[in-house]
Each structure stands twice: as C-alpha cells, then as structure tokens.
Amino acid sequence: MTRNQEVDGYTEEVKGKIKNLGADLTGVADTEPLKQLKLDPPDLLNSFQRALSIALRLPKAVFEQIGDRPTPLYASVYQSANRMLDEIAFHTANLLNRDGFNSLPIPASQVLDRENWYGGITHKAVGRMAGLGWQGKSLLLVNPDYGPRIRLATILTDAPLNPDGPIENRCGDCTKCKDACPAGAIKGVTTKDHYRSRDEALYFSRCAEKLDGEFKGLSNVGAPICGICIKVCPYGR
C-alpha cells in the first residue's frame, strides 16, 4: 500500500468512527490558514497540522416553535447538543491519542474572553475549511442539507489526515436572517469566502446585548441564545 492510500484509509476510518459516536457531519481542515485567527492561547495550533470539525444536527421542530424569542425547549436542546459534542470530541481525541497522535478536543461552547466574546478557536472557521458549510449573512455556518441548524466542535490533531476544502457560498439574494433579526444586528452583506472581521457582517453588540442582556434572563432559558436567524434560514428547513 502506498503512503497516500494509507492516509486515505486512515482518514476514512477516523471519519467513520466519529459518525459511529453520533456525529451527523465531519470533515478535516488544514490548520495552516487558520493560524491567522485570534486564538487562545495564541500558539494553540502550533503542534497540530489538522483540525477535525464535527457537527450535530438540531431537531427542526424545535426551531418551528420559536417566535420572537428562544424557548425553554431550545435551551434544553442547546445544552444537550453541547454535552454530546463535548463527549464525541473527547472520545475522538482519545481514539487518536491511542493510535499515537497528539490530539486536543475543543469544547462546543466555552467562552474564554467574556468582554469581547471569543472562544479558544472559532468552530465556524474550522467547519468552513473542513467543507461542512459556508459562512452565511447571519455569520453562521450553513450546511447545504441541514442549514444553520447544526452545532459544532473541533478536535485538533497531528494525525495524518487528508484535508477537505471549503464549499461555495449559496446565500444568493436571500435576506431572511437580516429581515427577521429582532436586534437589527445582521447587515445583509455577503462574502465569497469569509468575513474579514465579525463587524463586516454584524452590528455585533446589538446581538450580544439582546442575547446576554435580555434572552438569557427569560424564565427557563438561562443561556445567551436566540435561534431566530437559525429558524428562518431556507437551507435545511
């Protein structure tokens, strides 16, 4: 067997195992271009040349119940998805470590900088580079089949895996997320690949204030969530 065939085989084996653990989607990103991102710690990617992106699909029916605010059911699904993703990422990192590859799971929803709202690495950029979707006008990662109704996590690794590549943006003339946003936060600007900064797509503080200042305080919600720009997206509906 050639080295290329071995890498192809191992990549498929790992992806198969991740699906068996319960993930709906998975792909591999080359971490080199991701080193331009704001990372915490800044050298986070130095010893990892690949990042596995994993996604769980959220039940469509949960979003259909959302009107002008998040529901307690959505809050519960949000917590469950985070827990499941963290477990899948943890198991995957263990599997890779057992095969001799240094690997690090990045949690689904850990905020490290509460003032500026940053995680250790943005899962959306990893997911986009791993071919799971494009960055929509809502700034969310939109998968062609499931739309933005997916949650994400990442496993960094030095395992020899074949990288996937980004897919084309398919938002077109749609402005449904911009029209529906209760905070008037989405600017409606499109991008061919990805936004240079969050502010290019979003009046960021309007969204953050709505979620952290208002929705989080709703009875039986308790998390900075919303779901409206997810619900209205025509992809995967």
Ligand code: B12
């Ligand atoms: C902090 C945080 C928030 C903050 C800030 C949001 C934000 N946009 O940054 C607040 C509380 C406001 C928030 C709100 C929401 N969030 Co939030 N949040 C996060 C968290 C924990 C960190 C995000 C972060 O660090 N962003 C940094 C900025 C700069 O990155 P970015 O938004 O991804 O945009 C840049 C990159 O993606 C880049 N990019 C894309 N491709 C590439 C490729 C290359 C090579 C490079 C260099 C860059 C690049 O372009 C953008 C501009 O620089 C992530 C989990 C995680 N670790 O990723 C979840 C996460 C982004 N949130 C998520 C969701 C769903 C939401 C909400 C819908 C709330 C809800 N659950 O109902 C809203 C949506 C707001 C919106 N329209 O963006 C999901 C998104 C899923 C998806 N399908 O995209 C995530 C990934 C959680 C998860 N595990 O799934 N969130």
Ligand code: SF4
């Ligand atoms: S999460 Fe809600 S407030 Fe934030 S951009 Fe989406 S629709 Fe607007």
Ligand code: SF4
């Ligand atoms: S609602 Fe329309 S514009 Fe917004 S992300 Fe989805 S397809 Fe793109």
